[in-house]
Amino acid sequence: MGTISACIFDLDGVVVDTAKYHYIAWKSIANELGFDFTEEDNERLKGVSRMTSLDILLSIGGVELDQETKLKLADKKNKNYLEYILRMTPDEILPGVKEFMNELKSNGVKIALGSASKNAMTILNQLELTNYFDVVVDGTHVSNAKPDPEVFLKGAELLNVLPSECVVFEDAEAGIEAAINGKMKCVGIGSPDVLGKANIVVPGFVGFSISQLNF
Structure with missing residues (x-):
């Protein structure tokens, strides 16, 4: 496994x-403003900050608002979203994640x-x-x-490990770019079409093992 x-x-x-849940919360904001917001539109918000997401949403609807109104809407979206996540349960952890983390722990790899x-x-x-x-x-x-690597570099620093000893797991193109910018290895979770810059791309964690981190 090298120096991971x-x-x-x-x-x-x-x-x-x-x-x-982000999608449902944003969709209700769009509907309130009088336009629809599709799942395809939602793809453009992946890995993007709340205010930038709102700007994209407004551009889709052709709506212009002042900053104060935008801040209120972003806050409302977050409150909607929080209502959903406060009902989340452990069975919503994606398949294979816990098993893989247990394997990392038993091998002394920090998380x-x-x-x-x-x-x-x-x-x-x-x-x-x-x-x-x-x-x-976190945020x-x-x-x-x-794609700024700050969030990952801070993680490495707090873990007291070198960036070159870290592997990042990401599902968004901006996240893969952030890992590369931070001089880290990365595994894309999802489609190779979108995440092709990652060292390897897998559909998910089911059957994924530490032995596959041989870069």
Whole structure:
């Protein structure tokens, strides 16, 4: 396995599928403003900050709003989203994730979370996964969004390991680019068409083993 000391996981789409809740929350904002917002539209919001997501949403609907109104809408979207995630249960952890993390732990590999989500701790608590992570770096700790590598570099620093000893697990192109920019290895979770820049791409964690981290 070479010199891999730590694995850093993105949250949404890697550990758990919260994208559906983001989608429902954004869709209700769009409908309130008088236009529709499709799942295809939602793909454009993957890995993007809340305010940028709102700007994309408004451009789809051809709606222009002042900053104060935008802040209120972004806050409303987040409250909608929080209502959904506060009902989440551990059975929403994506298949194979826990088994893979247990394997990492038994092999002495450190585990960090590197997510843009400001609700990461809430989600981990709901999933009863908090104890799996040695370090959690989320949107409350960083100022630069992916593809900036800040969130991953901070994780490596807190784990006290070199970036070159880390493997990042990501489902978004911006996240893969962030890992590359941070000089880290990366595994894409999803489609090779989108995540082709990753060292390897797998559909998910079912059957995935530490032995596949031979880069």
